[in-house]
Amino acid sequence: MKEKNSPVSELILQLRGVDVSKYDDSFLNKSLQKRIRETHCITEESYYNYLEQNNKEGEYFLDSLNISYTGFFRNPLTFAVLEGIILPSIVLKNANTKRKEIRIWSAACAAGQETYSLAILLEELKNGDNEKMNFRIFATDQDDVQVNEARDGKYFAAALNNVNLKRVNQWFTKPGDTYSVKQELKMNIDFSVFDLFSEQLGCPPASIFGDFDLVVCANLLFYYKPDYQKKILEKTGNCLVNDGYLITGEAERDVLMRHNYREVFPQSAIFQKIACG
Ligand SMILES: C[S@@+](CC[C@H](N)C(=O)[O-])C[C@H]1O[C@@H](n2cnc3c(N)ncnc32)[C@H](O)[C@@H]1O
Known part of the structure; x- marks a missing residue:
């Protein structure tokens, strides 16, 4: 049975058409907590409302999931x-x-x-x-x-x-x-x-x-x-x-x-x- 998405993940799917449920749960949660802090929302519920009302936030949230850290001869x-x-x-x-x-x-x-x-x-x-x-x-x-x-x-x-x-x-x-x-x-x-x-x-x-x-x-x-x-x-x-x-x-x-x-x-x-x- 498919796990139920969090309300924020569901809203991202609605607003941006991107299914973030493929991401590892703890990585997804860390990224969400970071966006909550950065937007001064304090709770997940208030972040949900912020996401609903601010057009650009969906894009910022998705950007926060795309980690591009790299380096020459990295390992x-x-x-x-x-x-x-x-x-x-x-x-x-x-x-x-x-x-x-x-x-x-x-x-x-x-x-x-x-x-x-x-x-x-x-x-x-x-x-x-x-x-x-x-x-x-x-x-x-x-x-x-x-x-x-x-x-x-x-x-x-x-x-x-x-x-x-x-x-x-x-x-x-x-x-x-x-x-x-x-x-x-x-x-x-x-x-x-x-x-x-x-x-x-x-x-x-x-x-x-x-x-x-x-x-x-x-x-x-x-x-x-x-x-x-x-x-x-x-x-x-x-x-x-x-x-x-x-x-x-x-x-x-x-x-x-x-x-x-x-x-x-x-x-x-x-x-x-x-x-x-
Ligand atoms: C942390 S970087 C690693 C870069 C490099 N491979 C390294 O080891 O240094 C992860 C890269 O994976 C890319 N990436 C993530 N999901 C991907 C996908 N589904 N298809 C192609 N690239 C993806 C990201 O855009 C990002 O540039």
Whole structure:
């Protein structure tokens, strides 16, 4: 039986046509309490009335649910294992099977830091001993504002704290106050808007058929209820090649372990599907 939505969730559905019941209860409640404090409403009942009477509040409430915090090389262990073990092994496997390119989906790319971190590692591999290697990254997010920022690739210095100086000098220019990602790093990336709950689309249309060696779906699962986490994992899992890799956030490793995935290196948050039968 479907759980009953809170009055505020019902009102959001009426006013904005968005069903927020997919969000994890405690996350939803924390966001609601924050909006109650910020609007000085004190009780949920008075917030309900405020929401009913203030056109813009529905939008602010929904914005408060869209957390876009991210960073370059966000989980250092994941990126170290990717750089040292996983990506070189994909290069080798693809060379042996004569596959034309490495295909990656950065499935909740926010403002692009995750995607450009992956691109830096791949460019470095290419410039090492693998000049024949090709790659393509399909970077998507449900939020068009984030996708436009990602495509733009402009960051304040503080955002580059986890990027070493050699990489900053090689892959960024600094025309003014901000650092800009060089065009050559953007060349193999396709940015687009994509909702992981889309009923119509199984993978980013630009990728045509998915077929990804690696999908990064990090730091969004924990905002959703288990049934919705399952939907996301089905979608991303269906787009992987046999033996493909799925990466989550550090705090989401348990979710994957409950869904028939095994972690390929302890604590790395890099997983492969356990073959059935
Ligand atoms: C906290 S950020 C994480 C960004 C990056 N993956 C990382 O690990 O640093 C979560 C991102 O997930 C996106 N997101 C949330 N739900 C989504 C959905 N249903 N489909 C696509 N993107 C979604 C948000 O817009 C946001 O940019």
